[in-house]
Structure formats: C-alpha cells, structure tokens
Amino acid sequence: MRLLVVTALASVAGVFSSPGSARADGPHIPTEEVLNNWKRLDDADRVSRHYHVARSALHSKSPPLQVTVCIRPDRWLYKTKYQETAANFCRCPSYSFLIWQEPNKPGWVLRGFEGPPADTTQTSLEEATKLSPLRRPLGTLFTVAHNDGKQAPTLYEISQSPTFRVTRVTPKGGALDQVEFEYAGTTGVLLTDRSRSSLVIQSSVRGGTNTPGSIPWFADMKRREVEPGPDGRTPFRCRLIEVIVGNIGDPPDQHNHKLYEFTDYSDAPVPDEVFTLSHYGLPEPVGVAAPKRVPNTVWFLLAAAGCGVAAAGLRYAARRRSSPA
Amino acid sequence: MMRFLVVCAALASLGLFGWAAYSYERDRSRPAVPPVVAVEQPERDLGDYPVGTSQIVFRVTNPTDHAAEVVNTQAGCGIGCCLKPTAAGRIAVPPGGHTDVVCEVTVIEPKEFEYTGDMYLNDNGLRVVKLAIRGRGVAAGAGPPQP
Numbered sequence: 205m206r207l208l209v210v211t212a213l214a215s216v217a218g219v220f221s222s223p224g225s226a227r228a229d230g231p232h233i234p235t236e237e238v239l240n241n242w243k244r245l246d247d248a249d250r251v252s253r254h255y256h257v258a259r260s261a262l263h264s265k266s267p268p269l270q271v272t273v274c275i276r277p278d279r280w281l282y283k284t285k286y287q288e289t290a291a292n293f294c295r296c297p298s299y300s301f302l303i304w305q306e307p308n309k310p311g312w313v314l315r316g317f318e319g320p321p322a323d324t325t326q327t328s329l330e331e332a333t334k335l336s337p338l339r340r341p342l343g344t345l346f347t348v349a350h351n352d353g354k355q356a357p358t359l360y361e362i363s364q365s366p367t368f369r370v371t372r373v374t375p376k377g378g379a380l381d382q383v384e385f386e387y388a389g390t391t392g393v394l395l396t397d398r399s400r401s402s403l404v405i406q407s408s409v410r411g412g413t414n415t416p417g418s419i420p421w422f423a424d425m426k427r428r429e430v431e432p433g434p435d436g437r438t439p440f441r442c443r444l445i446e447v448i449v450g451n452i453g454d455p456p457d458q459h460n461h462k463l464y465e466f467t468d469y470s471d472a473p474v475p476d477e478v479f480t481l482s483h484y485g486l487p488e489p490v491g492v493a494a495p496k497r498v499p500n501t502v503w504f505l506l507a508a509a510g511c512g513v514a515a516a517g518l519r520y521a522a523r524r525r526s527s528p529a
Numbered sequence: 530m531m532r533f534l535v536v537c538a539a540l541a542s543l544g545l546f547g548w549a550a551y552s553y554e555r556d557r558s559r560p561a562v563p564p565v566v567a568v569e570q571p572e573r574d575l576g577d578y579p580v581g582t583s584q585i586v587f588r589v590t591n592p593t594d595h596a597a598e599v600v601n602t603q604a605g606c607g608i609g610c611c612l613k614p615t616a617a618g619r620i621a622v623p624p625g626g627h628t629d630v631v632c633e634v635t636v637i638e639p640k641e642f643e644y645t646g647d648m649y650l651n652d653n654g655l656r657v658v659k660l661a662i663r664g665r666g667v668a669a670g671a672g673p674p675q676p
Contacts, residue, residue, distance in 0.1 A: 313618055314601045314649050317657055481655065486600065490654035501553040508545030515538035522531040 241402035242360040245342040248438045249358070250277045255441075256468040257338050262446075262461040273338050274474045281479055282335045291315075293333045296479050300329050303484055312484040319489075341442030341466055342430070347390065347409050348421040348449055359394070359404060362387050380405075389413070401439060403430065410452070420452040434471065442466050564592035566622060566652040568660070575664035580636045584615070587630045587648065587660065591622040598622055600649035602630055602660070607644030609666060611635045619651075636666040 253275055260268035267287065274281040279296040288307035294300065302316035316329045330336050337344045343358035362368050365387060372384040379399035385392050390411035394404045405428050412420040425447045430440040443466055450459030477483040569588040591597045599620040604613040615631045622628045636642050643663040650656045 309618075311618075314655075316603065317647065317649060317655065319657075487651040487655045490652065490656050499552070499556060501549050501556065504545050504549035504552055508542045508549060511538050511542035511545060515535050515542055518531060518535045518538060522535065525531070 238402050239360070239363060242343065242358075242363060244401050244439070245403060246340070246358050246360040248433065248440065249340045249342050250275065251438050252276050252473070253438075253469060253471050254474055255466055255470065258465045258467075259338070260463050260465075262463055263457070268465075271335065271338055274478065275339055276474070276479075279479050280339050281474075282333065282338065284335070291333075292484070293330060293335060294479050295330060299481075299489060301481055301486075302329050302333065303481075303486070312486060314481075314486055317489075337445075337447075338464065341428075341445065341464070342403065342440060344445075345392070345394075345404065345407060345409065346423040346425045346447045346449065348411060348423050400430065403440065404428065412451075421450065422452055423447065423449040441469055566591045566593065566597040566650050566656070568648055568650075568658045571648070571658050572661040573663070575634075575662055577667045578634075578636055578642075578664040579669045580639055580666045581669050582633055582635045585632055585634050585662070587632065588627055589620075589622050589630060589648075589650070590627040591624060591652075593652070594624050595653060596621065596624055597653075598651045599628065599630055600651050600655065602632060602648045603646035605644065605646050607642070607646075609637050609640055609642035610644050610662070611637075612644045612646060612660075612662060634662065636664075639666045639668055641665050 255273055257271045257273060258268040259271065260266075270285050272283040274283070279294070281292065281294045284291045284293075290305040291302065292312075293302050298320055300316075300318045301314060303312040304315050305312050316332070318329055337346065340358050343360055345357060345359045345362060347357070368385065368387040370383055370385050372382075374382040374384075376382050376395065379397055381396050381398060383394040383396055385394065390409055392407060392409035395406040396402045397405050404425070407423075407425040409423045410420065411422075412418045425445060427444065427446050428442065429444040431443050433439050433441050445464040445466075446462070447464075448459050448461045480488065482488050567590055569590065571587065573585070575585075587602070589597075589599055599622065601618060602614040604617070605611065611634070613633045613635075615633055620628050620630065630648070641663070642665070643661070645659065645661045648658045648660050650658060
C-alpha cells in the first residue's frame with residue numbers, strides 16, 4: 205500500500221505542533237498559519253471567474269465530459285456537454301436547478317429543482333451530478349463519501365470539524381510534508397507543499413470501516429498540478445488533477461480513474477441572468493406570499509366609530525352652547 | 530350649523546358601518562385560499578402490484594382562470610422500482626380543465642417498492658409537487674388488474 209499524501213504546510217514541527225499536546229506522539233493540530241493557508245486556498249476557489257474543465261475517464265473510450273464552470277462567491281454554474289446532450293446545473297442563494305437539452309429537441313427540460321439550500325456547500329442535486337470537485341480545484345480533498353454526504357469537501361472545511369485531527373507530520377524534503385489525519389471515520393495521508401500555501405499535491409484517503417457492513421473504500425489523488433495565478437487573491441490556478449477512487453479489494457479495472465484538465469481561465473464577468481431559470485425559458489418559482497394585511501373591514505369600523513364619536517361630541521357641544529349658564 | 534355637522538357625522542358613521550358589514554360579508558364569501566393547479570393523488574399506495582412495466586396516470590387539474598402547464602415530471606428510480614413519464618417536457622393545462630400525465634412504472638422484483646420524485650408545475654410561477662408511489666411487487670398475474 206503505497207501512497208502518501210503530501211502537504212504544503214508550514215514547517216512541520218512548528219507548524220503542526222499542538223500547544224496543548226505534551227506527548228510527542230500524540231495528536232497534533234495544524235497551526236494557525238497552516239489553517240490560514242488552507243483558508244486562502246478555499247477563498248481563491250471562490251473568486252469570481254470562469255474556466256473550462258475536461259473530465260476524462262482513463263482506460264475508457266468515452267469522450268471527455270466538457271464543462272464550463274462559472275463561479276461567484278455565492279453561486280456557481282456548470283455548463284456541460286456530453287456528445288450532443290447539454291446539461292446545466294446552477295446553484296444560487298435562492299434555489300438550485302438542473303436542466304437538460306437533448307439533441308433535436310427545442311428548449312430546456314427541468315430535471316431537478318431545490319429551494320434555498322440550507323448551507324453554503326453542496327446540494328443533493330449537485331451531489332447527483334458528481335461535478336462538485338470541479339469548483340474547488342485548489343482546496344478539494346477527494347473522498348468517496350463522508351458522513352455528511354459531501355463527495356468533495358475542501359480540506360479547510362474538514363479541518364474546521366471537531367472530529368478532524370492531524371496524527372503525524374513527517375518532513376519529506378524540501379518544502380514537502382507528509383501529513384496524516386483522521387476525520388469522521390476516515391483516515392488519510394496528505395503530501396503538502398509549504399512553499400505553495402500548504403497546497404495538497406497528493407492525497408490518499410481511506411474510509412468505510414467505521415460501521416459494520418460498510419464497504420471499505422479509497423480515494424487516491426495521484427497529482428494536483430498548479431500554475432501561478434493572476435494576483436494575490438488567486439495565488440495559483442489548478443491545471444490538472446488525477447484521481448482514482450474505488451472499493452478496496454476490487455480489481456483495478458473496476459476503479460474509477462479520472463483526469464481533470466483545467467484551461468481557459470477568465471476573470472471576465474458572467475451575466476447575472478445565466479444563474480436564473482428564466483434565462484433558459486423556464487418559469488421562476490412562485491414568490492413568497494405577501495404578509496397578511498389588516499382587513500378593510502377593520503378600517504371601515506374604526507372610521508365609523510370615529511364618525512360616531514365625532515357626532516356625539518358635536519351634539520354634546522351644541523347642547524352645552526345652547527343651554528343657559 | 531352645529532346641527533348640520535352632527536347629522537353629517539352620524540350619517541357618515543352609519544354609512545361606514547354599513548360599508549364595513551358589506552366588506553366583511555364579501556371577504557367571508559371569498560375562498561380563504563385561491564384555487565391552485567393540483568395533482569390528484571400525488572402520493573399513492575399501489576398495494577400488491579405486478580412486477581414488470583405498467584402505466585399509471587397523474588391527473589393535473591387547473592381550477593384557475595389562467596393557463597398553466599406541467600413543466601416536467603422527474604424520472605428516476607427508488608427502492609425496487611422506477612418511474613418515467615411517457616412524454617418528457619411541458620404539457621399545457623387549460624383554465625378550468627385538466628390533463629393526464631402518463632408515467633411508466635417498472636417494479637423490479639417481488640418485494641416492497643417505493644419511489645419519490647417531483648412534478649414541476651407552472652402555476653403563474655414554478656411550483657413543486659411531491660409524488661410518491663409505494664407498494665409490494667408480486668409475480669405478474671398474481672396482483673390486482675393493472676390500473
């Protein structure tokens with residue numbers, strides 16, 4: 205069983221030493237600097253931009269899935285084309301939808317719709333599309349499925365969980381560190397690069413052994429290649445990711461071996477409309493009902509009572525004026 | 530002059546009371562919830578149901594005075610069964626009328642089955658209606674007549 209995961213965390217001893225950990229072999233916690241590095245990568249993945257991804261299955265004759273990813277901090281859109289069928293998935297603060305357009309058929313067909321998502325991460329529709337790794341190319345930690353159902357959380361998201369802990373850090377020469385961790389019934393090894401914001405350049409995660417009867421699985425990211433980014437907010441851009449996932453014990457030809465190639469990065473703004481259903485000729489959701497107003501009857505009754513009081517007051521005043529002192 | 534004002538105020542008060550009564554009666558006779566496009570029996574227990582492929586129909590009624598449409602019915606598989614509309618895409622539902630959405634149900638094996646999915650309606654805006662079918666698969670010919 206080979207594999208190692210690599211880490212680019214700041215200096216090993218210093219970086220992962222836990223202030224509260226007295227034992228040399230005890231659990232360590234990433235230092236603030238490493239967490240900040242992972243957060244920086246997470247933030248870089250959320251910068252508004254769009255790019256193209258070709259996702260190919262190695263050892264398969266099928267053509268690659270072509271995807272254009274449009275990212276905003278609070279929404280994203282995948283425009284995919286496989287052979288002649290187009291499918292778009294969009295996630296906005298107000299709703300998520302999945303639409304298809306089949307060849308020789310006019311218009312888009314709504315295949316899935318969900319209301320406002322409960323959190324800012326993945327919806328079940330996005331999970332179904334298996335596209336989520338495409339929008340977090342720098343920070344994604346490849347897994348098969350965590351307890352929360354997310355297929356590709358980011359390392360920073362995982363590191364915020366109370367169940368996440370680094371168990372060992374081993375310098376691997378240069379700026380590379382091997383980081384071993386545990387999280388929610390999974391274990392993993394990362395190879396990180398301290399000189400590039402603690403970027404994970406290889407990872408190997410194992411899970412499925414925490415409950416009886418579950419099938420042990422693995423997710424090995426063989427390589428993540430990056431290139432320099434355009435500015436400080438985006439220090440790097442992902443160029444390529446190669447990953448193999450499968451069940452431990454299955455023959456290699458049953459493993460899922462994928463290559464993601466990222467190209468055509470652009471910071472040009474994406475119009476707001478592309479994130480809406482109406483842009484694709486579909487109805488927008490029924491709006492929230494207006495708050496219940498005071499019935500007109502109440503206002504008429506109040507006015508009538510006012511007039512009645514005024515009439516009584518005037519009559520009383522008239523009597524006082526007409527009666528002798 | 531004062532007498533004139535008193536009479537005017539009293540008449541206004543009476544008129545407003547009358548208008549309040551009319552307004553109350555009108556609001557009371559108006560339906561509390563405006564009619565909406567609806568799916569008849571969106572959740573169904575099919576009981577003992579033959580293994581294999583058959584059809585079920587979801588009737589969509591439109592009691593409103595505006596045109597509506599079925600935007601799509603979600604196809605998919607659940608536990609031991611699959612559901613797929615025979616015609617994907619949009620189907621008009623005229624005002625005051627109805628339309629039938631025919632779906633193909635495939636029960637895979639003789640055991641409990643269940644599927645839940647969505648039907649998307651355009652009722653002056655997108656609305657989602659939950660569909661559910663459940664039952665117990667039985668060998669073909671052993672169950673009740675196919676609907």
